[in-house]
Amino acid sequence: MKIAITGGKGGTGKSTMATAISMALTKKFRVMLVDADVECPDDHIILPIERKKIKNITNFLPEFDKETCLKCGKCASVCKQNAIVYVKDNYPLLITQQCNGCEACMYTCPSASIHKDSQIVGYIYKGFLDEKLVGKNVANDFILISGEIEIGCEATSLVVNATKEYALTFEDQYDYIIIDTAAGTHCNVISALLDVNCALAVTEPTPLGCHDLELILLLLKKMGIKSKILINRSNIGDPQLVKDLSKKYGTDIVAEIPYQKAILKEYSKGAPISHPKIQEFVERLEDLE
Amino acid sequence: MRIAVASTGEDLGAQISPVFGRCSYFVFVNVDDGEIKDFKALKNPAISQSGGAGIKAAEIIANEKADVVISGAVGPNAFEVLKQFGIKVHKIVTGTVEHNVEFLIDGKLEEIQGPEAMKTGRGMGRGMGQRR
Amino acid sequence: MRALTVLSGKGGVGKSTLTASLAVILGRENKIVVVDCDVDAPNLSLVLGLKEENFDSWEEIRTNEKANLIREKCKGLKDCVKACNFSAIQWDRDQRLPVINEFLCVGCGTCIVACPENAINFKKVKNAKIGVGNTTYGFPIVTGHLDIGESGSGKVVNAVKMKANEVAENIQADLMLIDAAAGIGCPVIASVRGSDYVLIVTEPTPVAFWDLNRAIEVVNHFGIPTGIVINRWDINEEFTDKIIDYCKSNDIPLLGRIPYDTRFVDSLVNLKPVVIYEPEFEKFFSKILESLDL
Numbered sequence: 048m049k050i051a052i053t054g055g056k057g058g059t060g061k062s063t064m065a066t067a068i069s070m071a072l073t074k075k076f077r078v079m080l081v082d083a084d085v086e087c088p089d090d091h092i093i094l095p096i097e098r099k100k101i102k103n104i105t106n107f108l109p110e111f112d113k114e115t116c117l118k119c120g121k122c123a124s125v126c127k128q129n130a131i132v133y134v135k136d137n138y139p140l141l142i143t144q145q146c147n148g149c150e151a152c153m154y155t156c157p158s159a160s161i162h163k164d165s166q167i168v169g170y171i172y173k174g175f176l177d178e179k180l181v182g183k184n185v186a187n188d189f190i191l192i193s194g195e196i197e198i199g200c201e202a203t204s205l206v207v208n209a210t211k212e213y214a215l216t217f218e219d220q221y222d223y224i225i226i227d228t229a230a231g232t233h234c235n236v237i238s239a240l241l242d243v244n245c246a247l248a249v250t251e252p253t254p255l256g257c258h259d260l261e262l263i264l265l266l267l268k269k270m271g272i273k274s275k276i277l278i279n280r281s282n283i284g285d286p287q288l289v290k291d292l293s294k295k296y297g298t299d300i301v302a303e304i305p306y307q308k309a310i311l312k313e314y315s316k317g318a319p320i321s322h323p324k325i326q327e328f329v330e331r332l333e334d335l336e
Numbered sequence: 337m338r339i340a341v342a343s344t345g346e347d348l349g350a351q352i353s354p355v356f357g358r359c360s361y362f363v364f365v366n367v368d369d370g371e372i373k374d375f376k377a378l379k380n381p382a383i384s385q386s387g388g389a390g391i392k393a394a395e396i397i398a399n400e401k402a403d404v405v406i407s408g409a410v411g412p413n414a415f416e417v418l419k420q421f422g423i424k425v426h427k428i429v430t431g432t433v434e435h436n437v438e439f440l441i442d443g444k445l446e447e448i449q450g451p452e453a454m455k456t457g458r459g460m461g462r463g464m465g466q467r468r
Numbered sequence: 469m470r471a472l473t474v475l476s477g478k479g480g481v482g483k484s485t486l487t488a489s490l491a492v493i494l495g496r497e498n499k500i501v502v503v504d505c506d507v508d509a510p511n512l513s514l515v516l517g518l519k520e521e522n523f524d525s526w527e528e529i530r531t532n533e534k535a536n537l538i539r540e541k542c543k544g545l546k547d548c549v550k551a552c553n554f555s556a557i558q559w560d561r562d563q564r565l566p567v568i569n570e571f572l573c574v575g576c577g578t579c580i581v582a583c584p585e586n587a588i589n590f591k592k593v594k595n596a597k598i599g600v601g602n603t604t605y606g607f608p609i610v611t612g613h614l615d616i617g618e619s620g621s622g623k624v625v626n627a628v629k630m631k632a633n634e635v636a637e638n639i640q641a642d643l644m645l646i647d648a649a650a651g652i653g654c655p656v657i658a659s660v661r662g663s664d665y666v667l668i669v670t671e672p673t674p675v676a677f678w679d680l681n682r683a684i685e686v687v688n689h690f691g692i693p694t695g696i697v698i699n700r701w702d703i704n705e706e707f708t709d710k711i712i713d714y715c716k717s718n719d720i721p722l723l724g725r726i727p728y729d730t731r732f733v734d735s736l737v738n739l740k741p742v743v744i745y746e747p748e749f750e751k752f753f754s755k756i757l758e759s760l761d762l
Contacts, residue, residue: 055509057650058480062675086651087477087679107553123395127533127576129388132417134398140420142413145388149553149576198685201622201654208555230479230650231508234619237571253737255484259509265616270571283730284737315673315704354469355662358630386531386623387658409662412690450691 049224050332051240051272054249055259057230060279061249064304065227066093066319071329073185076222081214082193083239084229085206091174093319095181096191098172104194104209106148106202110164113138122152122161147202169196169206171213190217203235211239223332232266240267246274247301252284257292264296274298277328280306302328339365339440340402340423341433346377348434354408357382357389363433364400370441372434390414398423406436406445415450469636471644472760473505473663475687477679479650481671482699485732487647488515488741489753495607499641502603503632505625505659506649507596507612516603517739523601523611527631531623532595533575535568541587542566551582571617596624598631605741608635622654629658652679652686660687665760666694667723672707680711684720695721697756700728724756 052065062084069080082090091098109122109131116138123133130145131152143166153161174191181189194210196203211226218224228239240246246267250260260276267274274296278289281303293300304324313320342359344351353359360383365375378400382392390410394417397405404424418425426445428436439445474487484506491502504512513520520526535548535556544564549557556572557579559565566579570593580588595618599611612628614621629646636644648659660666666687670680680696687694696715701708708725715722726732726749735745743750 056480056511057478057509084651086653086656087682089478089675089678092674092678125577125581129385129391129395132391132395132398134395134421137421140417142388142391142417144413145391147574147576149574149578150551151576151578151581154551154578154581196653198652198682199657199689201657203653204554204619231506231621232616233508233614233621233655235653237617237619241571253733254739255511255514255736258511258514262509262616269617283733311703315671315707386620386626389626411661 048222048245049226049243051226051228051243051246052249053228053236053240053246053263054230055232055263056250056256059249059251059256061230062089062093062227063314063320064247064249064277064279064325065225066090067321067325068329069189069225070094070319070321071326072223072225072332073189077188077220079214079217079221079224080189080191081211081224081226082191083207083210083226083235085169085194085196085203085210085235086229088193088195090191090227091172091193094191095177096174098174098191098193100170101173102171102213103167104169104171104206105165106146106168106205107150108143108146108148108164108166109141109152110162111139111141112160112162115158116160117158119157121155121157125151125155127151144199144201148205167197168200168202169194169209171210190221204238207235207238232262237266237270240270240272243272246272247277248274248298249277249279250289251280252278252286252289254288256284257288260289261292264292264298268296275301277301278303280304282306301331337367337404338400338402339367339437340397340400340405341365341436342405342407342428343377343433348372348375348432348437350433352406352428352431352433352436354428356407356410357385357393357414359383362393362397364402365433365437367437367441372437388413391417394418404440406440410448469641469644470665471646471663472665472667473646473648473659474667474669475648475656475659475683476650476669477652477683478670478676481669481676482726483669484512484515484647485736485742486667486669486697486699486753487512487645489743490757491516491607491645492605492741492743493750493753493757494643494645495605498643499639500607500643500645501632501636501639501641502607502609503628503644503646504609504611505628505646505655507621507624507628507655508614508649510611510613512647513601513609513611514739515736516605516609516741518601518603518609520599523599526597526599528594528597529624529627530592530594531627532593532618532620533590534570534573534593535575535577535579535588536591537566537568538587538589539565541585543585543587545584547582547584548579548588551578553578574619593618595620596627598628600631600635608639610635621649622658625655625658652682657686660690660692663692666692667697667760668694669697669699670711671700672698672704672711674707677707677711684718695723695760697723698725701725702727721759723759724752726752
């Protein structure tokens with residue numbers, strides 16, 4: 048079962064919950080955690096994991112063959128990213144960072160002078176829990192697949208898609224696949240949410256949290272994804288704000304985790320949190336299906 | 337020497353623009369023997385570009401065969417384009433297009449070596465705490 | 469006019485809280501414009517107590533183009549399906565037509581170039597709106613709001629900044645304060661580009677510190693001066709010291725630090741900038757402004 052942990056607002060506790068839920072699940076099930084927050088993947092920081100890089104994610108980059116190039120500039124005219132600069136009577140100049148790998152230039156070149164080159168846009172990492180810390184059983188039943196974008200690169204969706212695709216090649220070996228998405232509602236979150244069975248929207252009962260919760264619920268509705276709400280720091284603000292949204296969108300609230308300074312301190316030391324309410328929620332997970 | 341100036345208006349008396357990629361106009365000034373001979377203004381098509389405006393602007397300037405650009409901040413990509421076509425970048429001073437061109441002719445406009453060199457020091461600037 | 473961008477890498481560390489309170493203090497003596505570039509989940513205006521329905525104007529914008537099929541021209545050659553690098557075109561066997569997924573289409577136009585029958589063209593898509601409003605603290609705010617499910621947040625940020633420049637020119641503003649999105653992706657890059665200074669907010673946790681490193685790398689690419697503010701510094705004093713050492717060894721100024729206090733949350737719940745809700749906290753923000761050399 049694929050469950051996305053998302054939320055709209057940054058800092059509501061997506062990664063905290065994704066790692067906590069994963070840890071609670073590993074007691075009985077085989078779990079794959081996919082860190083799809085590729086701009087700032089954090090799950091390997093919260094969990095005691097040493098990631099290992101296993102793959103580069105590359106994207107198409109045009110290579111111009113100067114021997115056959117007609118210097119016509121057609122490639123530059125079709126490039127929507129302004130990644131190709133054409134100055135009359137000069138060879139085209141490529142601005143690597145602007146290129147999104149669409150290949151429009153290659154298709155349009157009248158002299159077939161553009162060939163496939165590549166650039167590294169991100170990386171995929173694999174990580175396992177330390178057996179000595181969690182015991183052999185748990186360690187064997189858990190894997191982290193972490194995607195990370197190259198700094199300065201803008202091909203976020205592509206890196207998310209490549210990370211998910213890689214992770215899903217092992218789909219059959221795991222009972223639960225937990226996908227930790229980025230904050231927000233734009234393309235990298237959309238890519239992470241595609242094809243999941245259910246999404247858990249993590250929010251806090253404040254006007255800001257609820258403003259962003261509504262946006263993510265709208266997105267999930269538009270994408271046709273079944274969703275549930277988890278209220279983090281449930282004892283601050285006004286839970287009625289969340290209950291109103293829950294009613295408006297017909298989305299159940301499945302758990303309420305209160306704020307406790309002790310939890311914050313644990314988190315600040317870089318450890319996954321645990322809470323009886325999370326354990327409770329995990330035990331009812333099969334009902335979500 | 338052909339000078340491209342990022343401008344807010346279409347003539348020599350227009351105020352210089354502090355931005356490069358999305359300035360309203362580029363004024364191209366031909367200078368010969370230390371004197372302004374003629375000029376032409378081009379409405380900047382890059383202004384409406386939703387991304388890569390600086391690169392587009394640099395392309396236009398290179399196609400117009402300018403030797404020098406007078407501008408405020410130029411981003412790293414645009415700067416690289418200008419560099420590849422051998423176009424030098426000089427930093428603006430407050431004033432009109434004409435004023436800046438004259439300063440350039442007199443060698444008083446600082447040349448910018450790279451995008452990093454655009455920003456000096458750590459502070460935001462002086463005297464912002466008081467209303468002007 | 470100068471632009472200062474506030475970013476963080478990690479979400480939820482206090483960007484909007486900081487931007488709002490700095491704006492209130494700066495707005496007393498300067499003409500400023502505040503810009504919310506967190507376009508897919510903008511909430512700076514809420515922190516400043518301004519709801520969307522109370523904005524002065526909203527303008528729809530179309531920065532996105534998407535592929536559009538001209539059915540009658542399609543000869544079922546499937547070149548478009550093969551050409552699309554974003555998995556945005558699927559083949560419908562029953563209809564014998566390509567189906568364009570608007571969620572995934574990035575508007576690159578490769579399918580248009582690849583189609584020998586010119587059966588695909590571009591259509592402009594409304595993907596966002598830009599609002600201009602006046603806060604009760606004496607300065608305007610410009611907000612961008614990406615439509616749900618739409619893409620191209622970087623381009624929307626560029627459009628928001630252009631609008632903000634217009635507003636700034638009208639009021640002859642000295643300063644623009646830009647609140648960026650979380651992360652380091654294209655909307656953040658677009659929020660940083662062209663700014664005079666970047667203020668990075670962090671907190672003393674391993675996660676925020678990791679994200680801080682990534683954020684600094686992005687800013688360094690642009691060669692823009694940077695400073696750091698540590699929020700909730702006392703939740704882990706040891707880690708705060710680690711961040712201070714890091715700043716020293718990397719020659720990054722520490723502009724200030726703000727303690728953990730539940731009144732920060734209370735102020736957000738009450739939709740007031742914290743310096744208004746709890747005036748005794750103003751000293752933390754004034755210290756930051758002092759360090760910024762304003």
